[in-house]
Structure formats: C-alpha cells, structure tokens
Amino acid sequence: MIRPLRALFAVAAVAAASPGVASAQDKSAVQIIAPTDKTITPSGTWSIGARAGDFVFIGGMRGTDRVTGKMVEGDEARVRRMFDNMLAAAEAAGASRHDAVRLTVFVTDVAKYRPVVNKVQKDIWGDGPYPPRTVLQVPALDQGDIAEIDGTFYAPVKK
Template sequence: MTTRTVAALAALALALSLAPAHAEDLPLSPNGVKTLAPEGAIKSTGTWNLGTRAGDFVYVAGMRGIDPKTNTLVEGDQARVRQAFLNMKLIAESEGASLRDAVRIVVYVTDMYRYRPLVNKAQEELWGKGPYPPRTIIEVDRLNQDDICEVEGTFYAPVKK
C-alpha cells in the first residue's frame, strides 16, 4: 500500500467512526428515556451522548465550543464560548425547547476572571433581554481537551398531550 492509500483509508475510517448516530438508531431505555442525537449536532464518540429527554425535561451533556462541521474546537475564546452555548441550543431545540426554556445552567470555566465576562457576553447575545436562567458558575482545574468553558443545561419541554 502506498502512503497515499494508507492516508485515504485512515481518513475513511475516521469518517466512519465520526458518522452521526441517528436518533432512530438509539433505543429507548427500559423506562422510556430517549437519547438525543439530532442532525447538525456535534458527534459523541465516547462513552456518553449529547442529551436525553425524560418526561417533560430535556437534559443536555456539558457542551464545549466544538464546531459540529469539523468536530474540532473553535478558534478564539469568545467564539468558542459562544459555540458551546450554540451546541447546547441546537440539542435543546431538537426537542422543542428554546434557550428561554432552560430551567438551570451550570457553567464551568478554567479562569473565572478571564472567561466569566465572555460567558456573560455570549448569554447577552443569545438570550437578548432575558429572562436569563438560574446559573451556577465555577472555576475548575481542568476540562476535557484542556478546554476553557463548558456549559450544562436542563430544559423544560412538556410533552404535548
């Protein structure tokens, strides 16, 4: 095999491993928890998924500023923080919840002084005049991939009866 062939095969293997898990592929849990994998969202490639719906609530995993198009981190601190919120938004919206329907968010940053203002700015842009959700923001030692910000949101989206 030429180096070129090897590279092509590696790219193919990568593409396959990153193939989107379609929601319809994921079975309901015994008690009826729905695992979320909406189109356009980042891909979960490990022992976790993007979100769930259970009853009237939608739970989104901690989201970071990963570009769904490339599955790599967005460049630029402000843009990356904004992307983390956009990733959360897309998953929530796939179940009929807007950012305004967040019941709480928890924000993890690796530098309170440096990144909290960026979080505030991203929220101002995305929530507009609000009301904003309850927020807990803490500075932690480290995030996965040595990232700078992660946001975890819980949403309310009552099932139509």
C-alpha cells in the same frame, strides 16, 4: 406467614441484582436525544442529551465545530459555539432557549471567562429573563478547553 414473605423478598432482591434479568428499570421512560445535522456527534461514550418526561437534560457541550469536531478559535467564538451546541441539542428534543430551567458553566479561569460567558449569554437572551446559572472554575477540561456547559430545559411533550 412471615417466612414466605421474606423468601419472596430475597428472591426479588437476587433477581433485581442479577445481570441480564429484566426489571422495571430496563423499561425506562428516558429517551436519548440522537444527534442531528445541527448538533455535535459525541466523541465518546456519552449522549448529547436525554428527555425524561417534560424535562430535557443536555450533557456537557464545548465550543467545538459541529462538522470538524475541532475547537473553535478565539475565546468568545468558542464560548458562543458552546452555547450554540447546547441550544442545538435542546432544539433536537423540542426545547428552545426560552425553556431553559438551569445552566451550569465550567471554566478554567472564572475571572477571565465569566465576563465572556456573560456577554455571549446576553447576546443570546437579550435583556432577559435569564435562566438560573452557575459558573464554576475547574482545574482542567477535556483537550485543554476553556469552557463547558450543560443545561436543563422544561419542554412538555406535545401530545
């Protein structure tokens, strides 16, 4: 009786590891967020975000102009655009700034850019409440940028 079960598990393991074989994982409940006229268009092999159940996850957004794809000039303007790009992507999935659960901001100089991030976030969220946030200093960002943000939002699917 034990041998047939082992054989069954072995066949299942091989099938799961075989490329091109359909599995339960292929039918994911994750929905990729498509760009809109209000969001940026990805410049590579990534999506602006995804919805998994009632949660929306927004990928790394930088301060790039939605139309030209070029970085916005000026530190504060670029950080503001970074937040705007993240919030536009969240909005495309039915979430707003009030639905933010967690933010992560990556900057190339925390002493220089954290105060800018604080100012812009206060402008957007007013006097709060503010979502939990982490600001991390990194050695470099794509195209020599100064900041990047990703966010998690809770926005129950409307039925």
